[in-house]
Amino acid sequence: MFTGLIEHTGIVERMEKQDTGSAISVKIPALIGAAAGDSIAVNGACLTLTNAADNRYIFDLSSETMGKSAFGQLKSGDIVNIEMPRRVSDRLHGHIVNGHIDCTAQMTGMRQSGSYHIVTFELSAKTPYLVEKGFIAVDGISVTPYDVREQRVFSIAVIPYTYEHTNLKAKKTGAVVNIEFDIIAKYVESMLKRDKSVPITEAFLKERGFA
Numbered sequence: 208m209f210t211g212l213i214e215h216t217g218i219v220e221r222m223e224k225q226d227t228g229s230a231i232s233v234k235i236p237a238l239i240g241a242a243a244g245d246s247i248a249v250n251g252a253c254l255t256l257t258n259a260a261d262n263r264y265i266f267d268l269s270s271e272t273m274g275k276s277a278f279g280q281l282k283s284g285d286i287v288n289i290e291m292p293r294r295v296s297d298r299l300h301g302h303i304v305n306g307h308i309d310c311t312a313q314m315t316g317m318r319q320s321g322s323y324h325i326v327t328f329e330l331s332a333k334t335p336y337l338v339e340k341g342f343i344a345v346d347g348i349s350v351t352p353y354d355v356r357e358q359r360v361f362s363i364a365v366i367p368y369t370y371e372h373t374n375l376k377a378k379k380t381g382a383v384v385n386i387e388f389d390i391i392a393k394y395v396e397s398m399l400k401r402d403k404s405v406p407i408t409e410a411f412l413k414e415r416g417f418a
Contacts, residue, residue, distance in 0.1 A: 208293050209248045211301035211342075211349025213373045215289040217249070219281050220263065229268040230257070231278065235289055237262055246306070248290040250374070251347030251385045252276055253306025276308040277383040286374040288347045301349030302342045305390055310334070312345070314382045315360075324365040326375065328384065333358040335396065336388035344387040348373055 217235035233249065238259075241247065245256045247266070254266035273279055281287070293299070312328040319325075328345070330337065337343070339355045348369065352361035370376050378384070 209253070209290050209304040209306055209347070210293055210297075210299050211251075211290070211304045211344045211347060213288045213290055213348055213369075216286050216372070216374055217264070217289050219283055219285045219287060221283055222278070222281055225267075228270045228273055229278070230265055231268060231281070232263060232265050233287060233289075234262055235264050238264070238289070238291060241291070246292050248288075248292070248304070248306045248347050250277070250287045251304070251306065251344045251387055252278070252308050253292075272308065275310060276385045277311045278385075280383055286377045288373050290347055302344075303390060304344045304347065304349065304387060306347075307387060308385045309336075309388050310386050311383050312386050314378055314380055314384065316380055317378070320364070322367050324370050324375070325362055326365055326378075327354075327360065327362045330359045330361075330386065334388065336392045337361060338389075338392070341392075342389060344385075346374060346384045347387075348375070 215235055217233040220232040220234055223230045241256060241259060243256055243258060246253050247256055249266060252272055254268065256264055257267055258265040268278055310331050312330045314326060315329050316327040317324055335358065337352060337355055337358055340351055340353055342349060342351055345363065350363040352363060354362040365375055
């Protein structure tokens with residue numbers, strides 16, 4: 208589990224196609240305690256570290272991840288966000304982020320407002336999960352969307368610290384980013400869509416040990 212608070216940025220060295228997906232090599236300042244087999248969030252995607260040496264970290268990317276994310280557009284020299292997984296005892300400073308990319312969004316604009324940067328995005332498709340003043344992860348960054356329009360367009364206000372310590376400072380209009388929506392919203396929608404042909408009665412609950 209992650210929280211959307213970026214700890215490091217890395218520089219993509221290369222993307223390499225494989226039979227069942229791809230591999231990405233990223234140059235990152237030393238990740239204390241990271242070892243092969245660990246899960247690490249790269250631009251918000253939970254990836255398995257397969258090899259690490261001399262601050263060079265290699266991750267496998269499945270075909271599912273490549274299909275749902277913006278990794279296919281990365282090139283050598285691009286900056287990516289890095290977050291190590293949380294410990295159970297850690298404080299949750301951001302929000303619950305699973306590292307499972309739902310879709311992508313395109314940056315449609317960025318402007319400065321005082322010390323903040325206002326960034327606007329458009330999702331690849333409409334979604335009920337985009338909620339005014341809710342929370343989502345953009346390239347793994349925990350952000351609060353506002354000015355939500357047509358369940359597809361939204362803006363975020365980026366504080367100076369986040370702007371300087373993530374890949375947002377390198378983004379230009381037209382850039383494509385990874386998006387993860389709130390897991391709680393997805394569970395709620397799933398439960399609401401379940402088969403309602405069987406009424407939940409006292410007898411139903413007793414049969415299943417709930418009453």
